[in-house]
Amino acid sequence: MNHPVSGSTATTGKPHSQSGAAMDRAVVPSVRKVLVRRAVRYGSPLAVILLAWAGWQLAPASGTLSIQRDQISIAAVQSAPFLDYLPLRATVAPLNVTFINAVQGGEVAEVVARDGALVKKNDVLARLSNPQLQLDVTSREAAIASQLGAVSAQRLTLQQTRTTEETQLAEARYNLLKARHELSIREQLRQQGFESDANVQSYSDEADYYAQRLKRLDAARTQDLRVADRQEKEIDEEGQRLRSNLEVVESSLGALTLRASLDGRLTNFDLQPGQSLKAGDKIGQIDSEGHYRLDADIDEFYLGRVAIGERAQADLGDVKIPLTVTRVHPQVTNGQFRAELTFDTPPPAGLRRGESIDIRITLGETHRALVLPNGAWLEASGGASAFVVAANGRSADRVAITSGRRNPEQAEITSGLHEGDQVIVSSYNSYKNFNHLAIH
DSSP, rough: HHHHHHHHHHHHHHHHHHHHHHHHHHOOOOOOHHHHHHHIIHHHHHHHHHHHHEEEEEEEHHEEEOOOOOGGEEEOOOOEEEEEEEEEEEEESSSSSSEEEEESOEEEEOSSOTOOEEOOTTOEEEEEOOHHHHHHHHHHHHHHHHHHHHHHHHHHHHHHHHHHHHHHHHHHHHHHHHHHHHHHHHHHHHTTTSHHHHHHHHHHOOOOOOOOHHHHHHHHHHHHHHHHHHHHHHHHHHHHHHHHHOOOOHHHHHHEEEEEEESEEEOOOOTTOOOOEEETTTTEEEOOTEEEEEEEEGGGTTTOOOOTEEEEEETTTTTTEEEEEEEEEEEEETEEEEEEEEEESSSOOTTTTTTTEEEEEEOOOOEEEEEOOOTHHHHHHHHEEEEEEEEEEEEEEEEOOOEEEEOSSEEEEEOOTTTOOEEEEEEEGTTTTEEEEEEO
């Protein structure tokens, strides 16, 4: 019975002795585990540093705006023929316009013509009524007529005075001739002894008297004629002035009848019976019929370049009509000024006032130049700067440039850019405060 116990003790004792030794033995870690531990310990700070450096490298510099490539348009600076012209939309206007004003005030009694009608010179357009003016004219006509009567009386007096003097001269000449004839007879009788010297002397004295009288009358008449001529001239001038005044008075009454001052088309004429008008009121206008000009409103950018004498062309379908700039209004209104152009040949039939026509004003000869497309980029920059794209296409920098002439398709570049430069030609409105662009 003890044998099983001894066997049991030997069997169980040996394992306990070996278990203690195994627990104190060092375990060697694998290389993979070592690398993992080091990566955990040192890798996290290094990753943070690398990420920060990459972010700093990728972050845009100060003053740089990031944009998408599909949001911009890019064009190359080219050397190309530059056609210096200005396309415009012009409006047909009458070549000559004459305004009609009321010379005298009054009430519209009758409207004869209608707005838009063709009228001839002196055609009656309307009649006015002004009773007070009619009374004034009658009174003034009577006063002037009285003054003209006085002038006529003065002229009659001068004529009577002239007649009297001529009569006196004629009598004096006759008396002198008669006295000399009698003296001649008496002298013959004295020579024959029939007449005494004393008696002959009396006839001689009488002849001398009439000779002196004739001389005095003739001198007085000469002086009176000079005075009379001056008075007659003054009387004539006074009479002419009074007749002119009478014509003015009569014309003031005639001004109540409104007439066309020339041939043409009556426009802006909208009088109505009973309407009251004051002197000087504008009542309409007469436009030259068949004679037209073109009015074009032009951007003030071209004010110094559009001048009188510039050539132009109107496009009427397939027909090209030559024009000439005949007047430039220097006043600028809402950023525009106005130019007037006339037809070099008779204008085509069928034109109507207010009709719009496409025209092109030639500003200079065609020449070769560095050009970019004329577009929205010019509006924000004013042609003073442009964004030039880098060779890698990933950025663009603003550079100062100077631009010259422009047409609808092209803008002339005079400095700051070179042929082949890639330039952003879309709107710069979003880039006004930036000098660098990052393109993605």
